[in-house]
Amino acid sequence: MFEKLRNAFSIAAKSFGEKELKEKDVEEVLFELEIALLESDVATEVIDSLKDDLKKQLVGSTVNKDKIAEVVKQELRKSISNMFDGAGKVDILSNIQKKKEKGEPYIISFMGINGTGKTTTIAKVANFLKENKYSVVIAAADTYRAGAIEQISEHGKRLNVKVIAQNYGSDPAAVSRDAVLYAKSHKIDCILIDTAGRMQTSKNLMDQISKINKVVNPDLKLFVGDSLAGNDTVSQAREFHNYTKFDGAILTKSDADARGGAAISIVKVTSSPILYLGVGQEYKDLKSFDKDVFLESLFGPEQVAEEITKKVAEPKPEPKVEPKPEPKPEPKVEPKPEPKPEPKPVEPKVEPKVEPKVEPKVEPKVEPKVEPKVEPKVEPKVEPKVEPKVEPKVEPKVEPKPEIHQEISDEDPFAGISTKDIEKYSDIFDVPPPENDNQARKLASDIRKWISEGRPKTKKDDPKPEPKVELKTEEKEIEETKDEKTIKKRSLFGWRKK
Numbered sequence: 456m457f458e459k460l461r462n463a464f465s466i467a468a469k470s471f472g473e474k475e476l477k478e479k480d481v482e483e484v485l486f487e488l489e490i491a492l493l494e495s496d497v498a499t500e501v502i503d504s505l506k507d508d509l510k511k512q513l514v515g516s517t518v519n520k521d522k523i524a525e526v527v528k529q530e531l532r533k534s535i536s537n538m539f540d541g542a543g544k545v546d547i548l549s550n551i552q553k554k555k556e557k558g559e560p561y562i563i564s565f566m567g568i569n570g571t572g573k574t575t576t577i578a579k580v581a582n583f584l585k586e587n588k589y590s591v592v593i594a595a596a597d598t599y600r601a602g603a604i605e606q607i608s609e610h611g612k613r614l615n616v617k618v619i620a621q622n623y624g625s626d627p628a629a630v631s632r633d634a635v636l637y638a639k640s641h642k643i644d645c646i647l648i649d650t651a652g653r654m655q656t657s658k659n660l661m662d663q664i665s666k667i668n669k670v671v672n673p674d675l676k677l678f679v680g681d682s683l684a685g686n687d688t689v690s691q692a693r694e695f696h697n698y699t700k701f702d703g704a705i706l707t708k709s710d711a712d713a714r715g716g717a718a719i720s721i722v723k724v725t726s727s728p729i730l731y732l733g734v735g736q737e738y739k740d741l742k743s744f745d746k747d748v749f750l751e752s753l754f755g756p757e758q759v760a761e762e763i764t765k766k767v768a769e770p771k772p773e774p775k776v777e778p779k780p781e782p783k784p785e786p787k788v789e790p791k792p793e794p795k796p797e798p799k800p801v802e803p804k805v806e807p808k809v810e811p812k813v814e815p816k817v818e819p820k821v822e823p824k825v826e827p828k829v830e831p832k833v834e835p836k837v838e839p840k841v842e843p844k845v846e847p848k849v850e851p852k853v854e855p856k857p858e859i860h861q862e863i864s865d866e867d868p869f870a871g872i873s874t875k876d877i878e879k880y881s882d883i884f885d886v887p888p889p890e891n892d893n894q895a896r897k898l899a900s901d902i903r904k905w906i907s908e909g910r911p912k913t914k915k916d917d918p919k920p921e922p923k924v925e926l927k928t929e930e931k932e933i934e935e936t937k938d939e940k941t942i943k944k945r946s947l948f949g950w951r952k953k
C-alpha cells in the first residue's frame with residue numbers, strides 16, 4: 456500500500472540531486488512533487504505546507520550532489536513526522552483502564568458517511584477490546600438506515616457482545632443513553648456507539664450526532680474514513696471535525712489503498728491522530744496506526760517498505776494468537792451481558808427489595824415484646840403489697856382517737872346496767888371496748904338482752920371477736936393503773952371521760 460505516494464517522494468529527491476539548488480530550480484521540482492502528491496490524494500493545503508517546509512530548507516543551500524536525494528527525503532520525512540506529532544496520540548487501552556479504575560465505563564462514539572466501513576470497524580474494535588480483556592456493549596444508535604440495527608446486532612451475536620437497540624426512527628441519543636445505563640449497571644468497561652452514516656453536508660443529521668455527543672458525553676469521538684475515497688475523505692473529515700471536534704480517526708480499506716495521502720491529509724487538516732487502519736474484512740483486520748511504520752513504508756528502502764506492507768496487511772503472528780484469546784473470553788463474557796435485560800428493568804428491581812424488607816420486620820417485633828412484658832409485671836406486684844400492709848395498720852390507730860372526742864354523747868347507753876354486769880359480760884364473751892356510739896349502744900343492748908336471758912355463760916349471738924392484740928394492749932393499760940374497776944370501765948369505754 457501507499458506505493459504511489461512513495462514514488463512521488465522518490466521523484467522529488469532524484470530531481471534535486473541532479474541540479475544546483477536555486478529558488479527557480481526548487482520551484483520546478485516542487486511542481487513535480489505537487490502533481491505527484493495530488494495524485495496520491497494529499498490535500499492541497501497539505502501539499503502547500505510540505506512545499507513551504509522544503510523551500511525554507513533547500514533554497515540557497517549548498518547540497519552535495521550525492522547526498523541531495525537523502526537530504527530531501529529527510530526533510531520531507533521530518534515535515535510529515537512533525538504533522539503526526541502535532542496531532543498527538545490516543546492510547547485507548549490505557550484510557551479505558553483509567554476509567555475502569557474509577558468504576559466508570561469508557562464511551563466511544565463512531566461517525567462517518569455511509570459505506571465507509573464504520574459498522575465493520577466497530578465490530579473490529581469490539582473484538583480488539585475483548586482480546587484485551589475488556590467487556591463491551593454496543594449501542595445501535597443508527598436508527599436511520601434500514602438494516603443497520605440487524606447488521607450491528609449480527610456482529611454482536613458473532614462476537615458475543617451485548618447490543619442495546621430500539622426501533623428504527625427512535626432517538627439515537629436515547630439509545631446511547633440506554634447503553635450507558637446498561638454499562639454502568641452491569642459494570643461494562645466500554646461502550647461503542649454506532650451512529651447513522653450521513654453526508655457531511657446534511658445539517659440535520661450532523662445536529663443529531665452533536666446531540667448524541669451532548670447526551671452521553673463520549674470519552675472518545677472517532678471519525679471513520681475510507682482510505683480509497685482520498686480527498687473526499689479529507690473533506691468529510693474536515694466537516695465532521697467542524698461539527699463534532701472528533702478526537703481521532705480510523706482509516707478503513709488501507710489494505711487496498713495504493714496512495715496513502717488521506718492519512719497525511721486528515722492529520723494535517725484536523726490536527727487529530729490516526730488511531731487505527733482497517734486492513735481487511737475480518738474482525739482481526741484492525742491495526743494500530745504507527746507513525747514510524749507509516750513513514751518507513753513511504754521513505755524506507757523498497758524492500759523494507761514491502762516487508763512493512765506485508766506485515767501490516769498480512770500479519771503472520773496473528774493467526775497463532777487469535778484462536779487462543781477468542782474462545783477464552785467468549786464464554787466468560789457472553790453469559791454476563793446476554794441474560795440480563797436492558798437498564799430500565801434493572802432499576803425497579805432494586806427499590807422494591809429494600810423497602811418491604813425493612814418496614815415489616817421492625818414494627819411487629821418491637822411492639823408486642825415490650826408492652827406485654829412491662830405491664831403485667833409492674834401492676835400486680837405493687838398493688839397487693841402496698842394496700843394490705845398500709846390499711847390495717849393505719850385504721851385502728853388513727854380512727855379511735857378522733858372518735859373519742861367527736862362521738863361523746865350525754866346519753867349513757869349503759870345507763871341502768873351495773874358495772875359488774877358489764878365486766879362479767881366482757882369477761883365471758885371477751886368483748887372489746889366499743890369504738891363509737893353505735894357500737895356502745897349495740898353492746899349495751901346485747902348486755903341487757905344477756906341480763907334478761909338470765910346471764911348465761913354462753914350466748915348464741917356471740918359478738919364478733921376482736922383481735923387479741925388490742926385486748927393485750929388494754930390489759931397492759933389496766934395493769935398500769937391502781938384503781939382496777941374504774942380503770943377497767945374507762946378502758947372498756949375509753950371514749951367516756953366521766
Ligand SMILES: Nc1nc2c(ncn2[C@@H]2O[C@H](COP(=O)(O)OP(=O)(O)OP(=O)(O)O)[C@@H](O)[C@H]2O)c(=O)[nH]1
Nearest residue numbers: 569570571572573574575652707708733734735736
Ligand atoms: N478491504 C476492506 N474492506 C472493508 C474494510 N472495512 C470495511 N470493509 C468493507 O466495507 C463494506 C462496508 O462496510 P460497513 O461496515 O457495512 O460500512 P458502514 O460505514 O457501516 O455503512 P453504513 O452502515 O451504511 O454507514 C463492507 O463490505 C466491509 O466488509 C477494510 O478495512 N478493508
